[in-house]
Amino acid sequence: MMFLTSIVSVILLLMPNAALASPLSARLAAGGGNGVLKKAGPAICIRNDTITEDALFESKSTNWAGAVVSSARDSVTAVQGSFTVPKPILPPRGNSNDQYCGAAWVGIDGDTCTSSLIQTGVFWCIHHGIVTYEAWYEYIPAASIAYSGISVGAGDVITVAVTRNGFNGGVATLENTSSGQSASHTFTSDRDGNLCGQDAEWIVEDFSSNGGLVPFANFGTITFTEATAVVNGETVSPGSSNADNLYIDFGTGRQTTTTFSGGEVTVGFEER
Numbered sequence: 717m718m719f720l721t722s723i724v725s726v727i728l729l730l731m732p733n734a735a736l737a738s739p740l741s742a743r744l745a746a747g748g749g750n751g752v753l754k755k756a757g758p759a760i761c762i763r764n765d766t767i768t769e770d771a772l773f774e775s776k777s778t779n780w781a782g783a784v785v786s787s788a789r790d791s792v793t794a795v796q797g798s799f800t801v802p803k804p805i806l807p808p809r810g811n812s813n814d815q816y817c818g819a820a821w822v823g824i825d826g827d828t829c830t831s832s833l834i835q836t837g838v839f840w841c842i843h844h845g846i847v848t849y850e851a852w853y854e855y856i857p858a859a860s861i862a863y864s865g866i867s868v869g870a871g872d873v874i875t876v877a878v879t880r881n882g883f884n885g886g887v888a889t890l891e892n893t894s895s896g897q898s899a900s901h902t903f904t905s906d907r908d909g910n911l912c913g914q915d916a917e918w919i920v921e922d923f924s925s926n927g928g929l930v931p932f933a934n935f936g937t938i939t940f941t942e943a944t945a946v947v948n949g950e951t952v953s954p955g956s957s958n959a960d961n962l963y964i965d966f967g968t969g970r971q972t973t974t975t976f977s978g979g980e981v982t983v984g985f986e987e988r
Contacts, residue, residue, distance in 0.1 A: 774961045774974070779929055781964045781972035782919040783943070783954040783981045786828045791948045795822045795916040796877035797940035797981070798893070801849065803870035804842045804933035808987050815843040816933035819921045822876045822940070824886065827960075829912030832856050834903055836876050836888035838868055839923075842933055853888040855903040863899040866892055875942075883911045916945035918954065920972065920983040922964060932964075932971065940981040953979040 785792070799820055806816060821837025836853040839860075849868040854860040868874065872894040880886040884905040891898035905911075918940040922932040944951050955978040964971040973984045 776965045777962050779922045780919050780962050781983045783959040783976050784827045785916045785957045785959045787947050790913040792913045792916050794879045794946040797822050797943040798875040799940050801872045802935040804840050804935050807934045816931040817841040818933045818935050823917045824880050825915050827915040829914040832910040834886045853901045866897045918943050918981045934985045937984045943979045
């Protein structure tokens with residue numbers, strides 16, 4: 717997660733009581749969000765450049781865990797999945813005075829194609845024992861934006877989907893099937909050709925704030941079900957399409973485990 721240009725002066729959206737600061741606010745602070753929710757620099761969700769692949773065909777990342785289906789340019793047009801919102805807790809030796817966060821989402825591009833990424837999902841944070849959630853969408857390099865009228869809580873079942881329309885737009889949808897709330901957003905960009913249509917992702921992420929990764933909350937286990945993508949006009953699943961298996965390693969060993977079979981992708985927090 718890198719920034720190549722200087723970040724403009726911003727109005728931080730964090731509330732005075734840090735315990736109530738939303739994950740979205742933290743993420744906007746990372747990118748320099750202001751009234752128009754823009755940020756400088758490239759995508760903050762794209763994996764670190766130094767990714768290694770081991771003999772088990774697993775890829776080590778500093779911030780992504782999950783499954784990625786990669787194909788030729790202009791081949792991926794849709795991705796979807798469902799997951800249950802976790803109730804995060806502090807990691808081992810965690811400090812309750814610090815805020816620990818994470819996110820789960822589906823998206824198109826940002827892996828093989830690093831020029832952009834469209835995605836939608838849920839943030840969570842825990843601070844002083846208070847857990848906050850936010851449902852959001854994003855078209856990198858613009859900042860994350862919260863959906864209006866959707867509340868999220870632990871145990872809610874969330875269905876997310878992204879479709880790509882050409883190389884500079886698409887649609888994100890998120891439904892809280894537990895509450896019946898749903899919303900969508902149509903993306904457009906004047907940066908012609910910034911999407912590649914090469915990658916479909918089901919990811920649990922440790923996102924960035926203030927130039928570095930946020931402390932990573934223990935999210936337990938998250939399983940994406942009904943995980944499918946449309947590639948070259950055909951519906952595929954991670955288990956049927958030779959997906960890349962990603963796990964997070966902060967440099968001290970595995971922080972997550974990832975397994976997938978058919979249309980299920982399971983990501984687990986690994987205590988260290």
